[in-house]
Amino acid sequence: MKPAFNVKSARLDTLSVQLLTDDLTLINHELKQRAERFGNLRNMPFTLDLHNLANPATLDLAKIVALFSRYHLRIIAIRHSDAAWVSLAKQHNIAFSILPEEQANNRVKAVADALDQPSAEVNDKNNSSVAASALPTLVIDRTIRTGQQVYAEKSDLIVLGLVSEGAEIIADGNIHIYGPLRGRALAGAAGNKETRIFAQSMQAELVSVAGIYRIFDQQLPAHLDRHPVQIFLQNDRLVLSAIQAH
Known part of the structure; x- marks a missing residue:
């Protein structure tokens, strides 16, 4: 049978x-x-x-x-x-x-998404103390593969390679991705609303700044899709802006 x-x-x-x-x-x-x-x-x-x-x-x-x-x-x-x-x-x-x-x-580890962090009102008061105890920027010079998660605690995160679909990168500070961003990127995980995500090739599944999310289930506009993009908060709304070469 x-x-x-x-x-x-x-x-x-x-x-x-x-x-x-x-x-x-x-x-x-x-x-x-x-x-x-x-x-x-x-x-x-x-x-x-x-x-x-x-x-x-x-x-x-x-x-x-x-x-x-x-x-x-x-x-x-x-x-x-x-x-x-x-x-x-x-x-x-x-x-x-x-x-x-x-x-x-450890500093590079499997971690939760930014939903686990305290409210922004509390963290705004603590941003100065977080900055004072900031660690050196964490640099990853390899591909972040599907299913892997990387967390830059109290620091910025720089990824020189690809962030694959289903991969997740998280930082308490800013995130810079110099390869294609195809997975999830969450900046400001400790609640810092001034952090940003910089992606050389924007193809993300999800991005977040200080716990405010956007999921991408449809193709981005042509001027953003697979182009250099910065992602930041403006009046508690997530903004995606093309990075123009000079």
Whole structure:
């Protein structure tokens, strides 16, 4: 008999929400504040990054998943560096992804998207202290491949190669990409609204500055598509502007 289906390996490509607390009231408050920004992210799959939490026994995962669902954000997996969290995922019939401990602590690591950051009002007060403790610019001289994530903590990020589809680059500072940007780029991850993204060849899936997103599901206008572009905030709106050669 001819088989009805085949089972093959596949990469699960999701955005990630890094949970900083298990307080449902605080999480709900944050979701309410950011609800308008979630319009383009509705019904997309998310991984819940729990590496900041220590005890799976005290986490009410069902209520947290339901809370995100209320805002049309689908949690389909959890991630942690401790395999003790696997049983929690099994209890709720969702996937589990192991986050190596060195990735949870190193400067280049798998990280969440900017949804996990505190509100802009708080961060605006702290921008000067963040700048004071800024680290040297992180330079990546290779291709960022599909499924890879790079985080430049307290610094700018420069990528000299390609950012592939399904790859994600994040920086607390500015981002410069000198190869084609085909994946996701998130600048100002700590809430700094003055940061920018500079892309030599704009082909992105998603960009974000200080948590304000835009997803590109249609081709950009001709003067922006595959051209040098800068991305920044103006009156809390994301602006894409062509970089003109002089």
